[in-house]
Amino acid sequence: MDSNLKNYPETCGLLKNVLKVLQNEEDVTTGVSFASKLTNIHPKSLNLFILSDITKISDVDRSVVYKAHSDYCINFNKFPTTKELYEDLQGKLPCYMDMGRFRTLLIQMDFCWKKIREDLLVVIERPRATYERFRYFTNVMMFDPKMIYFICEYYVNSSRQFKIYSGKEEDAVIRLICAYSSFNGVQHMEIIDNFNEQNFENFVAGTLLPSLMSSTVIVIPDISQHNGKYIETPTLDSLRIEIMEWLDNNDIPYHVELSKYELMCLVKQYTDTKENVYKIDNLLEAHGHTVLRLPKHIEMLTPAALLAEFLSTNMEREEVDLKKSIKDVLSIVDKQHLNQFNTYIFNEYEMMILKDKELDRNWDLYMANSLSKEAYVDTVLPVFNME
Structure with a gap:
């Protein structure tokens, strides 16, 4: 994502001051060294200021x-x-x-x-990031690629570039959700109005699930829109009445005079508050499928991400009908x-x-x-x- 550097006035002011120092120094090397001490920016980077017109944060x-x-x-x-x-x-x-x-x-x-x-x-x-990546890699490599589906959300920007949606978007012209088979390519692709929990659940339950063969592996990016729960586990930020409602739904007895903190002790005693049980995971697993969560930071390491790059490269820039252009490119993706x-x-x-x-x-x-x-x-x- 790029954003205009002018939205960050302090940074912009700092850079202007650096440029001024560099331009006023007769000895550029001395100017760069002095500016580096002022800003703690590496001298190699400061040299680029002399040649560049920096307007964006990348x-x-x-x-x-x-x-x-x-x-x-x-x-x-x-x-x-x-x-x-x-x-x-x-x-x-x-x-x-x-x-x-x-x-x-x-x-x-x-x-x-x-x-x-x-x-x-x-x-x-961070050790947890390394472990989650290792666990995902070893799990997904156990399965036959023919049985693996990747659920992926894309958006196309005004430059006709396909982008993977991983929790943020910018300059989106059209938004899509798709199910990508490692063996057969894109099996389902739908245009949606927004990236949200409801659209995601509707796609999985109404479009993807009825078409799956038995014992399919579904890879789902681990972002908030995919993590809907039947009822959220209370936290210390929850209201007392919300904690009581959660205890009622889980048939856990309590006394109405208990304080919020005593109620939270019951929540922790009777449940594993670290265990994430998601609606979509339960739904797919109830039909005999396996769900793998794609960890953060490796969203681009899927075949669906490579497809996005392929689509960006081959999109017809002059085609007015964007939907037709996407369909035309998908038609040339072969085995x-x-x-x-x-x-x-x-x-x-x-x-x-x-x-x-x-x-x-x-x-x-x-x-x-x-x-x-x-x-x-x-x-x-x-x-x-x-x-």
């Missing part, structure tokens, strides 16, 4: 950060600090991104920091294309599994040897020289 592809991080760990036999990873990614990050914004980006991408010593914090992928999609995706799965295993082994060795390593101090804020 997304960073998580796969780029994941690859840089894993390659660094394997090539250098150690895990990077924030500064080391930031420097390694120069040229691949937006040139306005300073160290603070980079840390925020890492958090959003499910990376975290491990304290090795008092003076050493290293960047690692050879499907096999190419599947081969690429499953090769990527195997590669990432092997890489994660190697990182796991490296982590054990790194932790065993870390006390003898040279210290790398990673400060949260830039250190200013006051001399």
